[in-house]
Amino acid sequence: MYQTKPNINIERLSANFDDLADIGATPEGGVNRLALSHEDLEARSWLAHQFELAHLEVQDDEAGNLSGIWRCQNPDAKTLLLGSHLDTVPNGGRFDGSVGVLGALECVQAIQEAGLDLPFHLEVIDFTDEEGCWQSLFGSRALTGNLKDNYTYGLTDRVAPFRAALFRAGIRPQDISHAKRDPETLLGYLELHIEQSYSLDDTKDDIGVVTAIVGRTTYQITFHGEAAHSGTTRISARRDALFGASHFIIDVYDLVRENFPDGVINCGNITVEPGSFNIIPSVACVTVECRHSNREHLQQMETMIQELAQEIADQHHIKVSIQPSGQMPVAVMSGQMVMAIEQACQNLNVSNRRLHSLAGHDAQSMSSFTPTGMIFIPSVNGISHNPKEFTHWHHVVTGVEVLLETILLLADQSG
Amino acid sequence: MYQTKPNINIERLSANFDDLADIGATPEGGVNRLALSHEDLEARSWLAHQFELAHLEVQDDEAGNLSGIWRCQNPDAKTLLLGSHLDTVPNGGRFDGSVGVLGALECVQAIQEAGLDLPFHLEVIDFTDEEGCWQSLFGSRALTGNLKDNYTYGLTDRVAPFRAALFRAGIRPQDISHAKRDPETLLGYLELHIEQSYSLDDTKDDIGVVTAIVGRTTYQITFHGEAAHSGTTRISARRDALFGASHFIIDVYDLVRENFPDGVINCGNITVEPGSFNIIPSVACVTVECRHSNREHLQQMETMIQELAQEIADQHHIKVSIQPSGQMPVAVMSGQMVMAIEQACQNLNVSNRRLHSLAGHDAQSMSSFTPTGMIFIPSVNGISHNPKEFTHWHHVVTGVEVLLETILLLADQSG
Numbered sequence: 107m108y109q110t111k112p113n114i115n116i117e118r119l120s121a122n123f124d125d126l127a128d129i130g131a132t133p134e135g136g137v138n139r140l141a142l143s144h145e146d147l148e149a150r151s152w153l154a155h156q157f158e159l160a161h162l163e164v165q166d167d168e169a170g171n172l173s174g175i176w177r178c179q180n181p182d183a184k185t186l187l188l189g190s191h192l193d194t195v196p197n198g199g200r201f202d203g204s205v206g207v208l209g210a211l212e213c214v215q216a217i218q219e220a221g222l223d224l225p226f227h228l229e230v231i232d233f234t235d236e237e238g239c240w241q242s243l244f245g246s247r248a249l250t251g252n253l254k255d256n257y258t259y260g261l262t263d264r265v266a267p268f269r270a271a272l273f274r275a276g277i278r279p280q281d282i283s284h285a286k287r288d289p290e291t292l293l294g295y296l297e298l299h300i301e302q303s304y305s306l307d308d309t310k311d312d313i314g315v316v317t318a319i320v321g322r323t324t325y326q327i328t329f330h331g332e333a334a335h336s337g338t339t340r341i342s343a344r345r346d347a348l349f350g351a352s353h354f355i356i357d358v359y360d361l362v363r364e365n366f367p368d369g370v371i372n373c374g375n376i377t378v379e380p381g382s383f384n385i386i387p388s389v390a391c392v393t394v395e396c397r398h399s400n401r402e403h404l405q406q407m408e409t410m411i412q413e414l415a416q417e418i419a420d421q422h423h424i425k426v427s428i429q430p431s432g433q434m435p436v437a438v439m440s441g442q443m444v445m446a447i448e449q450a451c452q453n454l455n456v457s458n459r460r461l462h463s464l465a466g467h468d469a470q471s472m473s474s475f476t477p478t479g480m481i482f483i484p485s486v487n488g489i490s491h492n493p494k495e496f497t498h499w500h501h502v503v504t505g506v507e508v509l510l511e512t513i514l515l516l517a518d519q520s521g
Numbered sequence: 522m523y524q525t526k527p528n529i530n531i532e533r534l535s536a537n538f539d540d541l542a543d544i545g546a547t548p549e550g551g552v553n554r555l556a557l558s559h560e561d562l563e564a565r566s567w568l569a570h571q572f573e574l575a576h577l578e579v580q581d582d583e584a585g586n587l588s589g590i591w592r593c594q595n596p597d598a599k600t601l602l603l604g605s606h607l608d609t610v611p612n613g614g615r616f617d618g619s620v621g622v623l624g625a626l627e628c629v630q631a632i633q634e635a636g637l638d639l640p641f642h643l644e645v646i647d648f649t650d651e652e653g654c655w656q657s658l659f660g661s662r663a664l665t666g667n668l669k670d671n672y673t674y675g676l677t678d679r680v681a682p683f684r685a686a687l688f689r690a691g692i693r694p695q696d697i698s699h700a701k702r703d704p705e706t707l708l709g710y711l712e713l714h715i716e717q718s719y720s721l722d723d724t725k726d727d728i729g730v731v732t733a734i735v736g737r738t739t740y741q742i743t744f745h746g747e748a749a750h751s752g753t754t755r756i757s758a759r760r761d762a763l764f765g766a767s768h769f770i771i772d773v774y775d776l777v778r779e780n781f782p783d784g785v786i787n788c789g790n791i792t793v794e795p796g797s798f799n800i801i802p803s804v805a806c807v808t809v810e811c812r813h814s815n816r817e818h819l820q821q822m823e824t825m826i827q828e829l830a831q832e833i834a835d836q837h838h839i840k841v842s843i844q845p846s847g848q849m850p851v852a853v854m855s856g857q858m859v860m861a862i863e864q865a866c867q868n869l870n871v872s873n874r875r876l877h878s879l880a881g882h883d884a885q886s887m888s889s890f891t892p893t894g895m896i897f898i899p900s901v902n903g904i905s906h907n908p909k910e911f912t913h914w915h916h917v918v919t920g921v922e923v924l925l926e927t928i929l930l931l932a933d934q935s936g
Contacts, residue, residue, distance in 0.1 A: 196795035197748065238799065303753030320752065324798045333612065335905035336787030337735065337812050337880040338718030341778065343903075348788055349774065352767040359764065363756065372751030373763055374798040380611035381790040383739045383808045383846075384653065384881075385906045393798045397752050432798070465752040466799075488758075490750035491800045 112213075112220035112514070114506050119212045120499070122156065126192070126208065127200040136493025137200055141193040141235030141244070142170070142271040149192045153207065153232055160215050162230065169248030169285035170234040170277045176214050177227045184293040185227040186516065187476070188213065188509070191236035191245070191468060198237070199300075199495025201502075205483070206298045207232050209506040213513055225520045226293045228513070233468045234277075240268045242324075242432050246471035251286035293520065294443060294477035297469045298509045300497050304488030305461055312504050313458035314482030315447045319470045320370070320397040320462065321404045321436035327354065327415050330425040333380060333388035344386050348378050350422040351390035354415055358394065361414055362407065369407050370397040370464060393431075399462045401436045437470040443479025443512075446519070450511035456504055465490070481508055527628075527635035527929070529921050534627045535914070537571065541607070541623065542615040551908025552615055556608040556650030556659070557585070557686040564607045568622065568647055575630050577645065584663030584700035585649040585692045591629045592642045599708040600642040601931065602891070603628065603924070606651035606660070606883060613652070614715075614910020616917070620898070621713045622647050624921040628928055640935045641708045643928070648883045649692075655683045657739075657847050661886035666701035702890075708935065709858060709892035712884045713924045715912050719903030720876055727919050728873035729897030730862045734885045735785070735812040735878065736819045736851035742769065742830050745840040748795060748803035759801050763793050765837040766805035769830055773809065776829055777822065784822050785812040785879060808846075814877045816851045852885040858894025858927075861934070865926035871919055880905070896923055 129152060130138045130145030139145040150172050157164045157174030165173040175185075190206025210230040217224065234245030247253045272279055301307075306314050331347035355373045362371040372395045379389035396411060398404035412428055419426035444460070451458040463469075463480065472478045483505035486496045544567060545553045545560030554560040565587050572579045572589030580588040590600075605621025625645040632639065649660030662668045687694055716722075721729050746762035770788045777786040787810045794804035811826060813819035827843055834841035859875070866873040878884075878895065887893045898920035901911045 195797050195800055238797075301753070302750045304755070322752070333907045335717045335880060335907075336789060336810055337737070337785050338716070338900075338903055338905060340719070340903070341774075348791065349770060352770040355764065355767040356771070359756070370752050372799065372801060374751060374800055374802060375793045375796040376763065376791055378790045381808075382610050382653075382906075383789040383810045384787065385610055385789055386787060387789060393796075395751055395798045465750060485753075488753055488755070490753060491797075492748045492750070 110220040112216040112222060112510060114212050114216045114510060116503055119208060119506060122208050123204065126152065126204050130194070132197050132493060134197065134493035136197040137194045138197055139192060139194045140196060141237060141239040142275045146193050147275055150232065153192060156211060160211065162214065167249065167285040168277065168281040169245050170275050171245040171249060171285065172232045174211065174230045175227060176218060178224050180225065183226045185229050185291060186293045186513065187229050187231055187295040189231035189233060190297050190299055191233045193235055193237050193239065195237050195491045197493055198491050199493060201300045201495055201497045202302065202490055203236060205300060205497070205502055205505065209298045209509055212506055213510040216510055224517045226517070236468050238432065240271065242434065242466060243468055243471045246468035248282050248285040249287055250471050250475040252471055253282065289476050292476040293516070294440065294479070295469065295472040296443065296479050296481070296509060296512060297467060298481045298505050299467060300485045300490065301482040302465045302485050302488065302490035306482060306484035307486055307488055309459065311457045311459045312484070312501060313451050313456050313508055314461045315444055315458055316463050316480035316482055317439050317444055317460050318399055318462050319437040319467060320399045320464055321401060322395060322397045322432070322434045322466050323404065323408055323430065324393065324395045324432040326391055326429040326431050327394050328389060328391040328427045328429070329419060330427065331386065331388050334386040336384045336386055339386060345424050346386050347390040347424055348387035350418055350424045351376060351392050353422070354392060354418045357414055357418065358411055361410055365410065366398065366403060366407050368398065368400070369403060371395070397464065399436055404436065434466055434470055437473040439469070439473060439479055440477035443477055446512050446515045447479050447481055447508065449515055450508050453511055454507055456508060479512070481505055481512070525635040527631040527637060527925060529627050529631045529925060531918055534623060534921060537623050538619065541567065541619050545609070547612050547908060549612065549908035551612040552609045553612055554607060554609045555611060556652060556654040557690045561608050562690055565647065568607060571626060575626065577629065582664065582700040583692065583696040584660050585690050586660040586664060586700065587647045589626065589645045590642060591633060593639050595640065598641045600644050600706060601708045601928065602644050602646055602710040604646035604648060604883070605712050605714055606648045608650055608652050608654065610652050610906045612908055613906050614908065616715045616910055616912045617717065617905055618651060620715060620912070620917055620920065624713045624924055627921055628925040631925055639932045641932070651883050653847065655686065657849065657881060658883055658886045661883035663697050663700040664702055665886050665890040667886055668697065704891050707891040708931070709855065709894070710884065710887040711858065711894050711896070711924060711927060712882060713896045713920050714882060715900045715905065716897040717880045717900050717903070717905035721897060721899035722901055722903055724874065726872045726874045727899070727916060728866050728871050728923055729876045730859055730873055731878050731895035731897055732854050732859055732875050733814055733877045734852040734882060735814045736816060737810060737812045737847070737849045737881050738819065738823055738845065739808065739810045739847040741806055741844045741846050742809050743804060743806040743842045743844070744769070744834060745842065746801065746803050749801040751799045751801055754801060760837070760839050761801050762805040762839055763802035765833055765839045766791060766807050768837070769807060769833045772829055772833065773826055776825055780825065781813065781818060781822050783813060784818060786810070812879065814851055819851065849881055849885055852888040854884070854888060854894055855892035858892055861927050861930045862894050862896055862923065864930055865923050869922055869926055871923060894927070896920055
């Protein structure tokens with residue numbers, strides 16, 4: 107189909123990567139770009155400027171998703187979305203999300219420079235709050251019309267700060283639902299991302315072709331005891347919420363290890379009230395996350411975890427309340443996209459294997475909305491969400507080349 | 522010695538108690554008057570006004586201790602300090618501290634109204650930050666010249682907010698050391714307080730005569746693991762700071778229960794970094810407090826707790842750092858004061874018994890500085906640091922009457 111073979115510009119990609127990593131850089135070599143924070147807004151502003159420099163049409167939707175669009179000559183053509191996210195977890199890594207957005211931009215520029223007119227529009231997209239600083243996969247859920255109930259689903263006491271953050275970013279809560287697209291306008295969605303786990307690093311494959319993404323449920327599990335003077339209250343009379351929560355944290359890991367060898371559990375935070383050294387804790391709220399790539403097993407995990415919390419509360423004469431704070435079902439990638447990515451790898455003579463994603467991604471929201479594919483590149487030692495997150499540069503380049511080849515194959519198929 | 526027998530005005534005492542309890546009142550019936558907070562400053566302002574209404578000389582010292590002074594005719598006389606504190610723990614009770622300050626004020630007014638000239642000055646004092654919102658026993662430590670190193674001892678990262686709070690309250694950090702008194706000017710210190718424990722409520726005695734106060738040490742025990750993506754990091758590769766801290770919390774209670782039956786332990790707070798649902802916790806900082814009325818046993822407890830923290834860190838391949846954040850030695854009350862209080866109870870035909878205080882008090886700082894006595898009244902079910910803290914009104918009245926009688930006995934002895 108194409109006359110001039112497009113080539114990615116490695117120096118430009120590398121310069122963009124370094125410039126972006128400076129925004130919110132931490133002393134440990136990581137990045138703080140929490141969704142809707144000052145640093146996140148600075149990164150979006152920087153990205154919009156890159157879009158302009160590349161002659162892309164800049165577009166903000168009602169959920170804050172930022173796009174750079176390169177239109178083909180046929181105005182009625184569908185759009186192929188390419189992207190990921192620029193937000194990070196607190197003190198996260200430089201590769202998570204960034205590689206997908208910058209790689210997509212580089213592919214579009216390579217196609218421009220080769221003078222190709224594809225049979226679809228290309229849209230590079232930076233999704234809002236993939237990481238869930240406020241609401242996991244917020245932007246991609248909004249685009250697919252998949253924000254449950256309303257935009258504050260499961261947030262409870264963080265509604266007001268979330269609203270403030272949205273307004274600060276120019277997002278009007280009442281308009282978020284208008285970000286929903288018509289799937290008929292889309293050809294599909296491709297996301298390049300680091301694996302964030304160790305399987306590619308273990309087997310030394312260059313590319314992972316994602317076939318499914320684990321489902322994930324998060325809870326706030328709150329133990330309620332009774333505040334009392336720490337010095338004067340009999341041990342037997344204490345109803346210590348933190349003591350109960352500590353037992354829960356230990357037992358929940360045992361539960362998952364024994365019953366769900368393929369499941370994942372994390373207790374990522376705990377907050378205590380009143381939190382004074384001389385008062386028995388009255389409230390201890392544990393943030394619990396569970397993941398599984400099998401829908402039925404995920405549900406069994408959730409049930410057993412809730413039962414465990416209740417048992418521990420009963421044992422310690424305290425109460426427990428369980429509040430779901432997020433839920434993403436198991437997601438299956440498009441067979442067409444999986445095969446296109448595998449074909450691209452074969453064309454480029456790049457070693458690859460199929461795998462499941464143990465992490466959540468915007469591709470998870472997109473997969474039930476439009477044909478979705480996901481390309482993984484290796485993470486050294488599987489470390490992610492950490493300043494030590496690292497991917498060898500040649501793997502980044504290979505990933506972008508596979509993304510570009512996949513786009514060109516889709517163009518051949520559509521043309 | 523006295524012509525007219527002074528009598529406390531129960532209605533006035535009760536009205537003052539209710540007015541004070543309104544300042545910082547919480548919906549649960551408790552009080553929020555954290556030291557140097559807006560509510561605490563409002564309570565001080567209210568108390569200064571009560572001092573003025575009672576024709577007392579109002580005095581603020583350089584550590585924010587607020588006094589109302591009633592001078593006797595002999596300008597060279599010593600001063601008998603009477604007091605406690607108006608600050609509370611978060612959502613604490615209405616009786617803790619307040620009873621001692623208001624009871625002291627009532628005694629002075631009763632003595633005024635009886636037209637007595639005692640052989641010593643009377644000074645009602647509200648000590649700053651008894652509860653340790655910033656620094657336990659801050660005011661009484663400053664008055665006795667017993668603030669270790671400097672006023673920010675053990676605070677580490679809370680120095681700046683503490684300084685801001687001090688300035689807001691009109692306390693200049695560089696002047697705090699000037700709050701130190703000359704012990705030669707003092708006759709002694711008497712403190713009326715609720716027991717905050719259950720021994721008087723159990724034995725149905727009206728008054729507890731305190732002979733010693735437990736020593737107390739507080740630590741920040743911080744476990745350091747490694748942040749990582751929760752979904753993609755092998756369980757075996759995790760270095761989870763919160764998981765280690767949970768084991769510590771459970772084991773430290775076992776350690777104290779098994780080895781120190783008279784010791785007290787509390788883990789009152791824990792904070793986690795980065796604290797996100799999808800990141801393995803890298804830091805978990807536990808606030809640990811231990812108390813014992815035997816100096817040697819307290820030291821053994823501290824050593825064993827630190828060893829336990831190190832063992833658990835080693836087991837879980839994480840690190841631990843231990844930072845002392847407060848220390849009060851075991852305090853012994855003055856024999857003269859103990860006997861005067863017992864004699865007062867006998868004169869008034871009030872049942873009483875000697876006991877140790879399991880809670881810390883300003884009397885603890887004062888005891889090594891000036892002859893110090895402490896009068897306890899019962900706490901229903903021993904509940905304190907809780908909105909349900911309660912003392913029957915007739916016990917409050919009896920406590921104030923015993924305080925008054927003790928002052929008069931000391932006057933007889935000094936006259």
